[in-house]
Amino acid sequence: MQTRPVNQKAWFLVLPVVVLVAFSAIIPLMTVVNYSVQDTFGNNQFFWVGLEWFDDIIHSERFHDAFLRQILFSALILAIQVPLGIVVALCMPKSRFWTAVVLVLMALPLLIPWNVVGTIWQIFGRVDIGLLGKTLFSLGIDYNYTQDPIDAWVTVVVMDVWHWTSLVALLCYAGLQSIPDAYYQAARIDGASRWAVFRHIQLPKMKRVLLIAVLLRFMDSFMIYTEPFVVTGGGPGNSTTFLSIDLVKMAIGQFDLGKAAAMSIIYFLTILLLSWVFYTVMTSSDASDRKPRG
Amino acid sequence: MARIDLRTLAHSYRPNPAGRADYALKPMDMTWRDGGAYALLGPSGCGKTTLLNIISGLLVPSQGQVLFDDEDVTAVIPEDRNIAQVFQFPVIYDTMTVRQNLEFPLRNRRVPEPEIAARVAEIAEALHMTEDLPRKARGLTADAKQKISLGRGLVRQDTAAILFDEPLTVIDPHLKWQLRSQLKALHRRYDFTMIYVTHDQTEALTFADSVVVMHDGEVVQVGTPEELFERPAHTFVGYFIGSPGMNVLPCTVDGRTARVGASEIALARAYAPRNGKVELGVRPEFVRVAPAGAGAESGGVPVRVTGVEDVGRYRIARLRLEGHPMAAILPDDARIDGDTAAVSFDPAHVNVYVDDHRVEGEA
Numbered sequence: 001m002q003t004r005p006v007n008q009k010a011w012f013l014v015l016p017v018v019v020l021v022a023f024s025a026i027i028p029l030m031t032v033v034n035y036s037v038q039d040t041f042g043n044n045q046f047f048w049v050g051l052e053w054f055d056d057i058i059h060s061e062r063f064h065d066a067f068l069r070q071i072l073f074s075a076l077i078l079a080i081q082v083p084l085g086i087v088v089a090l091c092m093p094k095s096r097f098w099t100a101v102v103l104v105l106m107a108l109p110l111l112i113p114w115n116v117v118g119t120i121w122q123i124f125g126r127v128d129i130g131l132l133g134k135t136l137f138s139l140g141i142d143y144n145y146t147q148d149p150i151d152a153w154v155t156v157v158v159m160d161v162w163h164w165t166s167l168v169a170l171l172c173y174a175g176l177q178s179i180p181d182a183y184y185q186a187a188r189i190d191g192a193s194r195w196a197v198f199r200h201i202q203l204p205k206m207k208r209v210l211l212i213a214v215l216l217r218f219m220d221s222f223m224i225y226t227e228p229f230v231v232t233g234g235g236p237g238n239s240t241t242f243l244s245i246d247l248v249k250m251a252i253g254q255f256d257l258g259k260a261a262a263m264s265i266i267y268f269l270t271i272l273l274l275s276w277v278f279y280t281v282m283t284s285s286d287a288s289d290r291k292p293r294g
Numbered sequence: 295m296a297r298i299d300l301r302t303l304a305h306s307y308r309p310n311p312a313g314r315a316d317y318a319l320k321p322m323d324m325t326w327r328d329g330g331a332y333a334l335l336g337p338s339g340c341g342k343t344t345l346l347n348i349i350s351g352l353l354v355p356s357q358g359q360v361l362f363d364d365e366d367v368t369a370v371i372p373e374d375r376n377i378a379q380v381f382q383f384p385v386i387y388d389t390m391t392v393r394q395n396l397e398f399p400l401r402n403r404r405v406p407e408p409e410i411a412a413r414v415a416e417i418a419e420a421l422h423m424t425e426d427l428p429r430k431a432r433g434l435t436a437d438a439k440q441k442i443s444l445g446r447g448l449v450r451q452d453t454a455a456i457l458f459d460e461p462l463t464v465i466d467p468h469l470k471w472q473l474r475s476q477l478k479a480l481h482r483r484y485d486f487t488m489i490y491v492t493h494d495q496t497e498a499l500t501f502a503d504s505v506v507v508m509h510d511g512e513v514v515q516v517g518t519p520e521e522l523f524e525r526p527a528h529t530f531v532g533y534f535i536g537s538p539g540m541n542v543l544p545c546t547v548d549g550r551t552a553r554v555g556a557s558e559i560a561l562a563r564a565y566a567p568r569n570g571k572v573e574l575g576v577r578p579e580f581v582r583v584a585p586a587g588a589g590a591e592s593g594g595v596p597v598r599v600t601g602v603e604d605v606g607r608y609r610i611a612r613l614r615l616e617g618h619p620m621a622a623i624l625p626d627d628a629r630i631d632g633d634t635a636a637v638s639f640d641p642a643h644v645n646v647y648v649d650d651h652r653v654e655g656e657a
Contacts, residue, residue: 182381185352190446191373191402200387200398 029268035261053262063263065238066246067270070222073157073242077221080161082214085168086206090198092173103173106166118230121159125231145232149239156228156240160221168213175209176202211282215275222271243267296362296376296454298326298349298487303358305344311356318344320511321358326455326489328363331481333498334491336508337534342491345508346457349489350377362454373402376454378447380461384439386431392418393427396445403450417449420480437469444477448484455487462497474501495535507531523577524643529650532575538610540575541620547572547646555616557595562641563655573647580643581622583611586634594636602630613637 036053038046057063088106093099109117125145127133136143145155183201192200225244228234234241234249241249247267251260305319314320319341326332334342347353349360351372359368367375387395396414405413418424421441426434431442440461447456462470478501481488492498498505499519507515507522507530514528515521526532532540545552547565552558552574559574584594597613602624609624615637622637624630645652 180383180385182383182385185347185350185372185379186381186385186443186446188352188372189350189377189379190399192398193402196398196402200389204388 032261032264035257036265037258039258049258053258054266056259057263057266062238062246066241066243069239069241070243073224074218074221076157077160077164078214078217080157081165081168081217082210084161084165085213086172086210088165088169089172089176090202092176103170106169108166109163110166112163114226115230117159117163118227121155121162121227122231125155147236149236152232152236152240155231159227159231160224163227164217164220168217171209171213172206175206179205207282211279214278214282218278219271219275222274296487297328298455299359299361299364300324300326300349301359301361303348303355303360305341305348305353305355305357317356318511319348319355322513324506324513324516326487327504328487329485330504331478331488331502332490333502333505334489334508335493335495335498335505335534337493340508341511342493342508343459346379346459346489346491349455350379350457351375352379376450376452377457378444378450378453378455379457379459380440380443380447382460382463384436384443384464386434386439386442388432390431391427392423392429392431392434392442395431395442396427396449399446399450413449413451417445420448420483421445422476436464437466437473440465440473441476444480448480448486453486455489458488458490460491460493462492470497477501495537499535507534509534525645525652526575527652529573529575529647532577532645536577536579538578538621540577541581542573542575542647543615543618543620545572545574547574552644552646554595554618557616559595559639559644560641561644561646561655565646565653565655568648568653570649571647573650575645575647575652576639576643578610578621578623580640581620582638582640583613583622583624583628583630584636584638585629585631586636594638597635597637599630599633599635611635 037048037050039049040046093102112120124130125133125143127137127144133143133145142148143151145152179201183205184197187197187201223244224242225248228240228242229245229248232240234245243263244267247260247263250256250263301323302321303319303323304317304321306317308316311317334345336342344353348355351360351367351370355368359366361367362375387398390398393414396417397410400410400413414427415424418427421444423438423441423445426438431439434442444456444461447453462473465473474497488502490498490501499522503518504516505519505522506513507528509528509530515526515531517525517527522531522535526535526540529540529542532542543554545554545559546567547553547561548567549564550561552561552565554574561574583597586596595615597615597620599611599613600619601612603610603612608626609628611622611624611630613620613622613635646655647653
């Protein structure tokens with residue numbers, strides 16, 4: 001083993017970041033923690049309630065429902081967008097001109113403000129004036145996202161796929177571009193099938209960007225608020241009320257600050273935990289063989 | 295195993311090549327002997343890799359034919375050509391173990407299971423990698439990875455030729471030597487036709503029984519290392535092989551005498567006067583340097599000395615003959631005083647070039 005000189009002064013170089021993060025993240029988070037363990041009736045009067053709010057939230061059926069909806073939504077998003085993104089990346093045109101055209105077209109949804117995306121789909125799906133809604137209606141399909149929970153779900157999921165699959169595709173495309181030609185040439189000489197090339201060359205080389213894509217898509221879909229709020233407002237009933245929509249209802253609609261704060265913390269820790277799980281699972285095979293022989 | 299013939303082969307990366315300059319590979323005829331060890335030597339961009347990719351079938355030539363044992367394979371895809379190729383950067387399948395890597399070409403060709411096991415065991419033993427078989431290929435060092443890519447070629451029983459595209463570029467210098475001798479031993483054992491692309495002349499000269507020198511899309515000389523050294527067929531070969539390269543001096547020839555400016559140089563053979571760019575080439579090894587004034591009677595030609603470099607094993611004198619720069623290798627005991635000297639050339643080792651190509655004199 002080699003011993004390295006240790007210089008503790010380096011900590012001072014980290015200090016500016018620590019201060020910045022403290023003011024931008026840690027201190028605001030602490031105020032939420034503060035709310036989550038107290039009750040208030042206004043007039044700046046607070047009463048210590050301990051973990052009661054947490055207890056309430058964990059045993060609340062409303063939270064359970066929203067949580068399950070959220071898990072289902074994120075699972076659907078990942079199950080659709082990741083494979084679809086890979087397929088799109090693999091099917092990118094070979095000519096430089098058409099690649100450029102497709103890349104620009106694919107980037108467009110990513111540049112649209114989220115509430116505008118919601119508005120686009122809200123109008124697009126309307127049965128009276130929307131292109132999609134009216135077309136489906138005239139084809140005799142009984143589609144109405146304001147009344148049918150399944151239709152509402154389909155609309156929200158399709159909207160998110162439209163909005164975000166490009167991100168996965170662009171990341172995968174970047175990953176594919178970084179594979180040297182020699183790999184494909186060697187595979188041809190080895191007589192590998194198209195599937196074997198994907199399985200043994202392209203997929204392993206895309207692994208790192210896929211990790212980023214999965215984490216980003218998981219976190220974003222788990223926190224989704226704006227688009228479904230604009231399209232369905234969480235309805236019909238509570239059928240598309242995801243965690244963040246529920247949270248806003250509780251905090252601003254009902255002004256239940258303590259309960260909302262407790263829910264925020266549970267929400268935050270859930271995202272942190274699940275992201276950690278994804279990261280660990282997807283990098284576990286790396287760690288086991290990253291021991292170059294001496 | 296196979297003999298490889300190239301017939302009027304040429305390649306251009308442009309769809310409608312107009313002039314010679316548009317060709318990355320100019321029309322050529324070549325035969326690669328069955329079981330031969332060839333080095334393909336040339337500077338970057340001279341068409342070595344293009345030629346290699348045409349032989350392996352990764353590239354279809356714009357014109358001409360590729361024949362394996364007289365069978366036209368020009369349009370045959372790489373996996374049906376019985377060719378293996380080792381690339382500059384090691385290509386291994388990351389997710390597989392060493393064993394699975396070696397099995398891969400056989401599995402793709404649906405070879406029966408017992409045969410796969412036997413072949414892989416044999417090749418792993420030949421590569422000295424038997425104990426690495428169960429390891430993940432990703433964790434291995436660059437030289438081990440390069441051996442696996444070679445192994446994937448060797449493992450196929452029908453491999454006719456193995457092409458190497460500068461395979462030792464990413465290998466540590468002390469391992470290069472080791473890997474080279476291992477490769478030589480494998481070549482003797484399996485007797486495959488070997489074409490080895492490199493721009494490192496030591497590598498080419500120590501390796502191959504035949505060296506193919508390429509320059510600007512053309513094969514300028516095929517020969518043994520001695521031939522390349524003694525009788526470079528093209529001024530480029532003289533310049534590229536050897537360190538320092540051959541001295542090339544513009545001259546006129548008439549009979550057994552060449553004239554560089556006012557200086558006369560004796561030739562071993564007679565040459566008729568030529569039109570075009572006439573040059574004489576002599577390697578620094580065959581230039582004798584004597585003190586100035588050793589003069590006309592001993593056949594010495596006066597030169598100006600611009601410097602002497604000590605490169606360790608020998609010293610190189612940098613000279614100017616009639617204003618043209620040239621170099622000479624000095625024997626240990628040679629001394630040069632002042633900035634003038636006289637040089638004489640060994641007539642047997644003076645070559646005459648017309649428009650860069652060597653011409654034979656009459657006896």
